[in-house]
Amino acid sequence: MPYVNIKVTGDEEAPTKEQKQKLIEGVTKLIGDVLGKNTSNLVVVIEEIPMDNYGIGGLTVRERRKSKK
Amino acid sequence: MPYVNIKVTGDEEAPTKEQKQKLIEGVTKLIGDVLGKNTSNLVVVIEEIPMDNYGIGGLTVRERRKSKK
Amino acid sequence: MPYVNIKVTGDEEAPTKEQKQKLIEGVTKLIGDVLGKNTSNLVVVIEEIPMDNYGIGGLTVRERRKSKK
Amino acid sequence: MPYVNIKVTGDEEAPTKEQKQKLIEGVTKLIGDVLGKNTSNLVVVIEEIPMDNYGIGGLTVRERRKSKK
Amino acid sequence: MPYVNIKVTGDEEAPTKEQKQKLIEGVTKLIGDVLGKNTSNLVVVIEEIPMDNYGIGGLTVRERRKSKK
Amino acid sequence: MPYVNIKVTGDEEAPTKEQKQKLIEGVTKLIGDVLGKNTSNLVVVIEEIPMDNYGIGGLTVRERRKSKK
Numbered sequence: 001m002p003y004v005n006i007k008v009t010g011d012e013e014a015p016t017k018e019q020k021q022k023l024i025e026g027v028t029k030l031i032g033d034v035l036g037k038n039t040s041n042l043v044v045v046i047e048e049i050p051m052d053n054y055g056i057g058g059l060t061v062r063e064r065r066k067s068k069k
Numbered sequence: 070m071p072y073v074n075i076k077v078t079g080d081e082e083a084p085t086k087e088q089k090q091k092l093i094e095g096v097t098k099l100i101g102d103v104l105g106k107n108t109s110n111l112v113v114v115i116e117e118i119p120m121d122n123y124g125i126g127g128l129t130v131r132e133r134r135k136s137k138k
Numbered sequence: 139m140p141y142v143n144i145k146v147t148g149d150e151e152a153p154t155k156e157q158k159q160k161l162i163e164g165v166t167k168l169i170g171d172v173l174g175k176n177t178s179n180l181v182v183v184i185e186e187i188p189m190d191n192y193g194i195g196g197l198t199v200r201e202r203r204k205s206k207k
Numbered sequence: 208m209p210y211v212n213i214k215v216t217g218d219e220e221a222p223t224k225e226q227k228q229k230l231i232e233g234v235t236k237l238i239g240d241v242l243g244k245n246t247s248n249l250v251v252v253i254e255e256i257p258m259d260n261y262g263i264g265g266l267t268v269r270e271r272r273k274s275k276k
Numbered sequence: 277m278p279y280v281n282i283k284v285t286g287d288e289e290a291p292t293k294e295q296k297q298k299l300i301e302g303v304t305k306l307i308g309d310v311l312g313k314n315t316s317n318l319v320v321v322i323e324e325i326p327m328d329n330y331g332i333g334g335l336t337v338r339e340r341r342k343s344k345k
Numbered sequence: 346m347p348y349v350n351i352k353v354t355g356d357e358e359a360p361t362k363e364q365k366q367k368l369i370e371g372v373t374k375l376i377g378d379v380l381g382k383n384t385s386n387l388v389v390v391i392e393e394i395p396m397d398n399y400g401i402g403g404l405t406v407r408e409r410r411k412s413k414k
Contacts, residue, residue, distance in 0.1 A: 024124030055300030
């Protein structure tokens, strides 16, 4: 029974409830299809990381967004 | 010095302060007893995941709880 | 740019190279579709955990498989 | 259904099969007792980290062990 | 493209925005220098763990701080 | 006492012992300097992920390297 952890940016970029349900559904189906495993107890955890706490290429996502404006 | 990470559902299912202290104490003692390691600096992190972000078998915990009512 | 971590059992239950490519492809596409994010740098890590190191319901997967024979 | 991840040093400090089973059993029981949750599908993953890859206080565990001889 | 996750205590011990930017910058530069990798898409995630959820040596950080007063 | 986890590609791209020691030393010093914390027990874990298990933008690192030849 695999375990999946998805980290995404939160704050104003946070996924909606519907998007989270779709991600959980989609990942669970994908793993069932590809690995042929019983997924009835497969755990998917989505963690929303604040934009000041998520760095890409040395800059926080918050700073990156500002520099793109 | 091992490191332990425990993910549980948060929101109304979040563990109480006392429960968290018991988990930290219990896991630390267990690892000391089983592995015979010095646990004076053993780190245990408990992460509370919102019920909309915790999926089991393709459904969010929030949806699972509703469907059981 | 989300980050995805998938933990599965290894040893004789380890996914094949093709299955790993399918999981990486599928998860990346899913996140792009659902969140509408640029996924050109999305990281997916698959970790294969030995069956003696993966516990479900208090038993290692190794033990669970034996008890099902 | 909580998820637990335990990182310990591997190589010659790796836990034995019996110790891993005891850790899985013990953590599962502890969480059941403390949180009163159904643990029949609780996942515990033990990851063995090579001593050259595990740093404490700025030194790898390998180096720390040498300096204690 | 490495992925880095830093867990620190939150609440009144949470790092400031400037400290988080410095950590992200510093870790990204360090990995670029040491591993010679292109770090333009290197992901660094900083997770702030509440002091009641962070255990060291069997006690929550909250309790440890109290006992030091 | 923060906890740091670094995931890098393994196999022929794995960091050397010296590089791992430098990463551990560097990250520990950085956190001490930026957060002013006692780092004598700070844990840094480096995980080497096989190139078939590390996906970027929908392709395994193995495939990406081939397509760049």
